[in-house]
Amino acid sequence: MGDRLRSVRKRRGMTQQGLARESGVSVSLIRKLEQGERNDARLETVRRLAATLRVPTSRLVVDVAEEGASAAVLDTWAPVRAALTAPSGDAVALDEPPTAEGVRAALAAAVPLFSGDRFAELRVVLPALLRDSAVLAGLDPEGRALRVRLLQLTGWLLTQTRQFEAAEWCLGAALDGSADRLQGASTVNTQCWLLLRQGRLGEARALATHWADETEPRLSRAAPDELAAWGWLLLRLSAAAVRDNRPDEAEDALRLSHAAAVALGREFAPDGDFLRAFGPVTVTLKRTENAMVMDRPDVVLKLAARIPAGGLRPTSNNRNRHLLDVANAYTMTRRYAEAVETLAGVRDAAPQWLPNQRYARDILGRVVARRRTLTESMRSLADTVGLPV
Incomplete structure (x- = not known):
């Protein structure tokens, strides 16, 4: 990365100090990157450098991944990952094999655990459910459909907990087993998110573009599930484009996604x-996210004020992620009390989700660094998100 950064900076006729001044990235970090003392940086940092240098983010570095899961997290989830690839024969109980009715009921009972971010309970129920579904997948079409649905959910969960390698395997298996285009698009939606979290912006853009083109419906006659699938793929395309310093492409994708949302009407x-x-x-939430990526806290807060409090229930998939952007915008505008209050609200809504969010740790870290003394709420949140002492 250092060689690429130095080359582009020189082509632009900029000094390290000038790049630091215009990008807001410290000159010491720029120097360390160019001298090879640091081999990587956060995607947010690289995007700022790329925007200042007027090049795509991917021109500076191919992969700028989020931090993967810690060793403790990997150990905790090891039984789930083992169950993913266990031979199907291992899932057969000693006295009776699993049934489609039993697996269907168990999967239905597990869905609220996924949507509610109840990770501790999922760690308990998933190994047996994954093994049983593997047996059924080889027996009949309904068994295969149940297996694909479970793999979609598990791939999303593994992405959420930053177990990227296992998530990639899981989602690839789900896509291979998809029965139709819309089921495949649902899996690809999560695959794009996985690629974004790994910093693989070019791959995410290409995958979202291909599937958006393949699933594009005629708005005048499209079914609601077609509009939802197409709209989400466009949102993923927009997210990849804005992070790759392609704002016009990001806005075009958002505009088309908005058209799908308008056609749905709800x-x-x-x-x-x-x-x-x-x-x-959902489209407004993602427009807010794009504004945060482009360092526009004023736009974030303006858009957030228009979103009805009851518009979406608090989920890690939608509103909670949006609230982290709101907290970050408050931090950037020095409204630290509101930032902490927002983070505390997210913790109350999703106590098992927040500790897995590196973004939340970064936001709180900036708040703590700018405060001479910490409130009890700040100290408690620091423990929740694992902020280093």
Whole structure:
């Protein structure tokens, strides 16, 4: 990365000090990157450098990944990952094999655990459910459909907890087993999110573009689930483009996604699937996210004020992620009390989700660094998100 950064900076006729001044990135970090003392940086940092140098983010570095799961997290989830690839024969009980009715009921009972970010309970129920579904997948079409649905949810969960390698395997298996285009698009939606979290911006853009083109419906006659699938793929394309310093492309994708949302006219979850919930509020949430990526806290707060409090229930998939952007915008505008209050609200809504969010740790870290003394709420949140002492 250092060689690429130095080359582009020199081509632009900028000094390290000039780049630091215009990008807001410290000159010491720029120097360390160019001298090879640091081999990587956060995606947010690289995007700022790329925007200042007027190049795509991917021109500076190919992969700028989020931090993967810690060793403690990997150990905790090891039984789930083992169950993913266990031979199907291992899932057969000693006295009776699993049944489609039993797995269907168990999966239905597990869905609220996924949507509610109840990770501790999922760690308990998932190994047996994954093994049983593997047996059924080889027996009949319904068994295969149940297996694909479970793999979609598990791939989303593994992405959420930053177990990226296992998530990639899981989502690839779900896509291979998809029965139709819309089921495949649902899996690809999560695959794009996984690529974004790994910093693989070019791959995310290409995948979202291909599938958006493949699933584009005629708005005048499209079914709601088609509009939701197409709209989400466009949102993923927009997210990849804005992070790759392609704002016009990001805005075009958002505009098309908004058209799909307008055609729907409401928030809609195909078959009650929280992962595919889409509509006008979802598009506004993602427009707010794009504004935060582009360092526009004023736009973030302006858009956030228009979103109805009851527009979406608090989920890690939608509103909670949006609230982290709001907290970050408050931090950037020195409204630290409001930032902490927002983070505390997210913790109350999703106590098992927040500790897995590196973004939340970064936000709180900036608040703590700018305060001479910490409130009890700040200290408690620091413990929740694992802020280093």
